[in-house]
Amino acid sequence: MSELTVENLHLAYGDNPILKGVDMKLERGEVVSLLGPSGSGKTTLLRAVAGLEVPSQGRILIGDKVVFDGSRGVDVPAEGRNLGLVFQSYALWPHKTVFDNVAYGLKLRHANRGDIGERVRSALEQLSLGPLAQRLPHQLSGGQQQRVALARALVYNPPVILLDEPLSNLDAKLREEARAWLRELIVRLQLSALCVTHDQAEALAISDRILLLNGGRIEQQGTPQEMYSSPQTLFTADFMGSNNRLPGRVAEVRDGMALLEGHGWRLRGTAKPSAAPGGEGVGMIRLENIRIAEGPGENRLPAKLSTSMYLGDRWEHLFHVGEARVRAYGNAQLAGDSHWLEVPPQALWVF
Amino acid sequence: MATIAKPSIPALPGARLPFTSGLPRFLTILITAAAVLAPLSLIIYQSLLDAPFFDKHHAGIAAYQFIFADPDFWSALENSLLIATGMTIIAVPLGGVLAFVMERTDFPGKRWLEPMLLVPSFVSPMVLSFGYIVAAGPVGFYSIWATDVFGVVPWGLYSLLAMSVIAGLTHVPNVYVYASSALKNLGSDVEEAARVAGASPFRVAVSVSLPLIMPAMLFSAVLIFFLGLELFGLPLVLGDPEGHLVLSTYLYKLTNKLGTPSYHLMAAVAVCIVALTIPLVLLQRRLLQNVRKYATIKGKAGRIRELPLGKWRWLAVALVYAWLIVAVIVPLTGIALRAFVTNWGFGVKLADALTLDTFRTIWNEPTDVRAIINTILLGVIGGAITVACYTAIGFATHRRNDGWSRVIDYLVLLPRAVPGLLIGLAFLWVFLFFPPLQPLRATMFSMWLAYTVVWLAYGMRLVSSSLLQVSNELEEAARTVGASRGRISREITLPLIRHGLLGSWLLVFMIFEREYSTGVYLLAPGNEVIGASLVSLWQGGAIDIVAALSLVNIVLVAIGLAFALRFGVRLRD
Numbered sequence: 001m002s003e004l005t006v007e008n009l010h011l012a013y014g015d016n017p018i019l020k021g022v023d024m025k026l027e028r029g030e031v032v033s034l035l036g037p038s039g040s041g042k043t044t045l046l047r048a049v050a051g052l053e054v055p056s057q058g059r060i061l062i063g064d065k066v067v068f069d070g071s072r073g074v075d076v077p078a079e080g081r082n083l084g085l086v087f088q089s090y091a092l093w094p095h096k097t098v099f100d101n102v103a104y105g106l107k108l109r110h111a112n113r114g115d116i117g118e119r120v121r122s123a124l125e126q127l128s129l130g131p132l133a134q135r136l137p138h139q140l141s142g143g144q145q146q147r148v149a150l151a152r153a154l155v156y157n158p159p160v161i162l163l164d165e166p167l168s169n170l171d172a173k174l175r176e177e178a179r180a181w182l183r184e185l186i187v188r189l190q191l192s193a194l195c196v197t198h199d200q201a202e203a204l205a206i207s208d209r210i211l212l213l214n215g216g217r218i219e220q221q222g223t224p225q226e227m228y229s230s231p232q233t234l235f236t237a238d239f240m241g242s243n244n245r246l247p248g249r250v251a252e253v254r255d256g257m258a259l260l261e262g263h264g265w266r267l268r269g270t271a272k273p274s275a276a277p278g279g280e281g282v283g284m285i286r287l288e289n290i291r292i293a294e295g296p297g298e299n300r301l302p303a304k305l306s307t308s309m310y311l312g313d314r315w316e317h318l319f320h321v322g323e324a325r326v327r328a329y330g331n332a333q334l335a336g337d338s339h340w341l342e343v344p345p346q347a348l349w350v351f
Numbered sequence: 352m353a354t355i356a357k358p359s360i361p362a363l364p365g366a367r368l369p370f371t372s373g374l375p376r377f378l379t380i381l382i383t384a385a386a387v388l389a390p391l392s393l394i395i396y397q398s399l400l401d402a403p404f405f406d407k408h409h410a411g412i413a414a415y416q417f418i419f420a421d422p423d424f425w426s427a428l429e430n431s432l433l434i435a436t437g438m439t440i441i442a443v444p445l446g447g448v449l450a451f452v453m454e455r456t457d458f459p460g461k462r463w464l465e466p467m468l469l470v471p472s473f474v475s476p477m478v479l480s481f482g483y484i485v486a487a488g489p490v491g492f493y494s495i496w497a498t499d500v501f502g503v504v505p506w507g508l509y510s511l512l513a514m515s516v517i518a519g520l521t522h523v524p525n526v527y528v529y530a531s532s533a534l535k536n537l538g539s540d541v542e543e544a545a546r547v548a549g550a551s552p553f554r555v556a557v558s559v560s561l562p563l564i565m566p567a568m569l570f571s572a573v574l575i576f577f578l579g580l581e582l583f584g585l586p587l588v589l590g591d592p593e594g595h596l597v598l599s600t601y602l603y604k605l606t607n608k609l610g611t612p613s614y615h616l617m618a619a620v621a622v623c624i625v626a627l628t629i630p631l632v633l634l635q636r637r638l639l640q641n642v643r644k645y646a647t648i649k650g651k652a653g654r655i656r657e658l659p660l661g662k663w664r665w666l667a668v669a670l671v672y673a674w675l676i677v678a679v680i681v682p683l684t685g686i687a688l689r690a691f692v693t694n695w696g697f698g699v700k701l702a703d704a705l706t707l708d709t710f711r712t713i714w715n716e717p718t719d720v721r722a723i724i725n726t727i728l729l730g731v732i733g734g735a736i737t738v739a740c741y742t743a744i745g746f747a748t749h750r751r752n753d754g755w756s757r758v759i760d761y762l763v764l765l766p767r768a769v770p771g772l773l774i775g776l777a778f779l780w781v782f783l784f785f786p787p788l789q790p791l792r793a794t795m796f797s798m799w800l801a802y803t804v805v806w807l808a809y810g811m812r813l814v815s816s817s818l819l820q821v822s823n824e825l826e827e828a829a830r831t832v833g834a835s836r837g838r839i840s841r842e843i844t845l846p847l848i849r850h851g852l853l854g855s856w857l858l859v860f861m862i863f864e865r866e867y868s869t870g871v872y873l874l875a876p877g878n879e880v881i882g883a884s885l886v887s888l889w890q891g892g893a894i895d896i897v898a899a900l901s902l903v904n905i906v907l908v909a910i911g912l913a914f915a916l917r918f919g920v921r922l923r924d
Binding site for chain 1: 828835
């Protein structure tokens with residue numbers, strides 16, 4: 001059974017449409033990420049699920065209970081939806097101790113005092129916050145605050161927890177540790193989670209499924225592997241990973257392969273649905289899939305080296321291919337300024 | 352299932368009926384509407400009758416015809432406009448300069464000076480004006496000392512020009528407050544950007560700082576003009592000797608003029624005053640939104656580098672201290688001295704005249720003692736209840752963007768346009784008009800209610816600025832864990848704004864101590880307050896008692912101010 005179902009959801013701020021018909025499902029024990037650039041509507045979708053924004057049409061179901069139905073005028077208020085929400089800012093109540101922050105949801109459910117104490121302590125233990133129960137939020141580090149916010153959202157066992165950019169307020173270094181820790185926690189507690197993020201690396205790492213939003217619609221959805229290695233649209237290909245873009249003309253499309261021509265080069269690549277023979281086309285290739293070659297050959301590009309950057313574990317070289325700029329990784333510094341770049345046909349997507 | 356699950360969790364309690372959950376809000380709106388609209392509609396109703404509403408009367412515009420035919424009305428209107436214009440011309444540039452000097456330059460002793468600058472706005476205008484008379488009037492302390500030096504008194508207080516100057520100088524703080532917060536918000540980075548681009552400090556002031564605080568200056572100009580039309584205490588005290596009337600004193604003297612209660616005429620004048628002030632209040636609202644718009648495009652309000660005054664330093668010091676002496680020190684020392692003197696005039700030596708006699712008289716006069724006690728109670732207990740009411744209204748609009756919120760917005764704004772004198776008068780009528788309310792007329796409740804309505808707009812600004820500081824997400828977080836609106840208000844928002852509310856209480860205490868015009872018509876045996884008593888004692892010529900009570904009044908305000916400074920309450924918004 002799906003824990004959360006969203007059907008044809010529309011939402012506008014005044015005349016400005018934010019969501020233009022979104023459908024999604026979240027299965028039990030699954031982590032789904034809403035990914036997209038700013039303004040794509042991902043946070044709005046999350047807030048609509050939580051009941052903090054009012055959609056104009058569509059349906060939202062939690063389990064089999066309808067919490068929003070535009071056509072029947074059903075709109076269960078946020079406080080009646082029994083969801084857990086972790087805010088980007090954590091939104092811990094500064095006047096309550098860690099214990100009281102976490103206990104508040106149970107108090108509202110009229111749990112008895114003994115149960116509250118036991119459950120809060122056990123939640124704090126789970127998140128290694130046990131010794132901090134009597135602290136006030138401002139006495140905690142950013143990472144600790146984030147865990148309190150999680151404990152507060154988990155303690156009353158909501159069917160779904162919603163996470164709004166849960167890691168974005170942490171330092172870059174702490175963020176990678178927290179990412180691993182969060183994934184581990186979600187799997188261990190078998191949580192069903194909906195997570196908003198604008199960071200594709202974060203989405204790839206923590207989710208079972210990714211929904212990529214673009215301009216209020218779902219552009220593509222799938223497992224992290226599908227999203228990364230077989231994008232269906234130019235937007236998806238461009239948004240995931242680091243890419244080179246080669247504009248050209250599609251000379252022919254045959255057997256799922258396309259031939260892309262530019263000034264002084266022609267490359268074979270995998271044809272995507274939008275590639276039409278005779279029209280303009282764009283070749284997309286991930287940085288890590290370009291190889292710097294010795295000389296001319298099949299599917300190779302002549303390129304002029306512009307500059308090189310040292311990244312620590314490798315080099316990143318910037319080439320000019322006619323008007324286009326192409327970046328590629330290498331293990332060593334390059335000598336001279338004329339080089340050849342090899343683009344494997346299965347790694348070049350032609351849109 | 353989740354390993355956290357140990358004891359079972361009760362389900363969320365079912366939502367209450369929408370009706371009961373909206374009830375407190377509905378009642379708040381209803382009571383606010385009644386408290387604001389009843390007195391105002393009564394004024395309009397009374398103005399359309401040809402006699403007081405409790406006498407035999409006919410509907411009609413006779414009252415308007417009478418006052419429009421009265422040359423005194425027209426001269427009062429003219430005087431009001433002249434004084435309002437004069438004080439705007441004086442207060443706005445001075446306030447702007449003062450703000451620039453205090454916010455942007457290395458003026459010496461700024462920290463100490465800042466609270467002093469605000470003093471005139473915390474002292475009752477009645478007290479200040481009286482202070483001018485006893486300090487610099489024909490037989491004032493400073494006048495007599497000046498006569499010893501110059502042979503004559505080189506100034507006069509009672510002309511229209513003198514009144515405009517005094518009103519202008521005592522209203523400088525109102526401009527200063529807005530100009531300096533605009534400068535503070537401006538952040539010095541936009542100025543530094545201009546400096547780096549090659550502009551001299553003077554160019555920066557003229558082409559960057561000034562245009563950016565223009566909306567705030569424009570707003571203060573309209574505010575000062577508006578306050579000028581509302582003046583009561585100052586023209587009452589200083590306009591009397593030469594018989595200059597302004598609109599509010601014209602209204603006040605109508606009774607004396609005709610010898611009978613001429614409520615219909617007073618109501619007609621009141622409607623004329625409100626017809627002038629309402630557009631100004633709406634204009635202020637528009638302009639204030641503009642000020643805010645500019646505030647949001649501000650640069651980063653980081654550390655502000657002080658502009659060295661250099662050789663201008665002494666001019667600035669002279670200007671600021673001259674203003675301080677004229678607007679603060681002269682009237683306050685005048686009152687402080689006069690309170691300890693019973694007979695004063697030419698040839699009296701100050702050292703011989705000092706006495707505590709007046710205070711002994713007050714101590715033995717139950718009415719005066721009661722006035723002092725009532726004033727304190729009204730400020731402390733009444734102030735607390737008032738802040739509670741304002742908070743309730745604040746919650747009724749907090750995070751709600753529906754039609755009712757806009758209704759409350761305008762309800763709150765309305766009393767702003769009506770001078771305290773008129774609201775006091777209108778409440779007197781309310782208590783006379785509705786028989787069940789009559790027993791409450793001569794009690795502290797009537798005073799408290801009128802004070803609360805008069806300062807509604809001011810108080811709501813204090814409360815809502817506290818409410819706005821509570822991040823929306825803290826309340827949304829409570830909603831998602833299952834808290835209803837009422838519980839969020841009580842358990843999340845209210846505890847978070849308690850410091851802001853305590854500060855508001857102190858500020859409301861101070862303005863309640865300062866208030867004088869609202870109680871003028873409500874004054875009755877039993878509910879005396881210092882402010883209104885001063886007006887009637889002044890009319891009766893009891894100068895000694897007025898001086899001593901004024902001093903008591905100043906001390907009460909000063910105590911409030913001391914607490915506010917001690918606890919770091921922001922004295923301005």
